[in-house]
Amino acid sequence: xxxxxxQAVCEQVGTGLATVLSDADYVALNTTVIHIGALYHCxxxxxxxxxxxxxNFTWEWRTGDTLSKNWExxxxxxxxxxxxxxxxxxxxxxxxxxxVDTGCRAGIDFNCILCDA
Numbered sequence: 001x002x003x004x005x006x007q008a009v010c011e012q013v014g015t016g017l018a019t020v021l022s023d024a025d026y027v028a029l030n031t032t033v034i035h036i037g038a039l040y041h042c043x044x045x046x047x048x049x050x051x052x053x054x055x056n057f058t059w060e061w062r063t064g065d066t067l068s069k070n071w072e073x074x075x076x077x078x079x080x081x082x083x084x085x086x087x088x089x090x091x092x093x094x095x096x097x098x099x100v101d102t103g104c105r106a107g108i109d110f111n112c113i114l115c116d117a
Contacts, residue, residue, distance in 0.1 A: 001113070003086045003104050006048040007062065010115035017050025018100075018114035019061040026073060029114065030097040033089060047089040048110040049099060053079065057073075059087070075100045089114060 001009075003017070010016050018024050033047065050062040059067045059079065069079055075090050075098035086104040091097045 001050070001110050003048060003050075003052060005084075006110065006113040007050070009113050013115060015116045016062050017048060018116050019050045019063055019065070020073060021061065021063070021065055026097070028117070029089070033091055033097055033114070037055075046110050047112040047114050049087040049089050049114055050116070051087040051099075052104065053085040053101065071099075073099055074099070 006102065007017050018029060020029060039107045043074060051059055051067065052062075053059045059069070059071070061067065079101035081101060084101040084103050086102050087099050088098050088110065
């Protein structure tokens with residue numbers, strides 16, 4: 001599924017792909033991911049988010065709000081590639097929710113789509 005396909009799924013329920021515009025958004029998303037992961041059989045490292053990089057290392061949310069490569073919620077070492085222009089959420093046992101850059105093409109194995117509430 002591509003990012004645009006994920007956005008279309010979220011739009012069917014009246015929202016868009018998840019954004020993290022504040023610390024409160026981060027806390028709510030982190031709590032949601034922890035609680036829904038097992039319930040919906042999500043691979044907690046393959047959750048599609050609503051941010052992209054239209055230019056090398058210039059990131060923005062689907063809302064048009066920007067975030068920097070120094071954004072505090074990036075997973076260590078991310079963003080790390082100029083050919084990875086979409087974002088996925090990442091959480092592993094014992095680590096806080098963080099975000100990584102990933103490719104945007106269809107066929108990337110996103111098994112959960114995170115939509116804004």
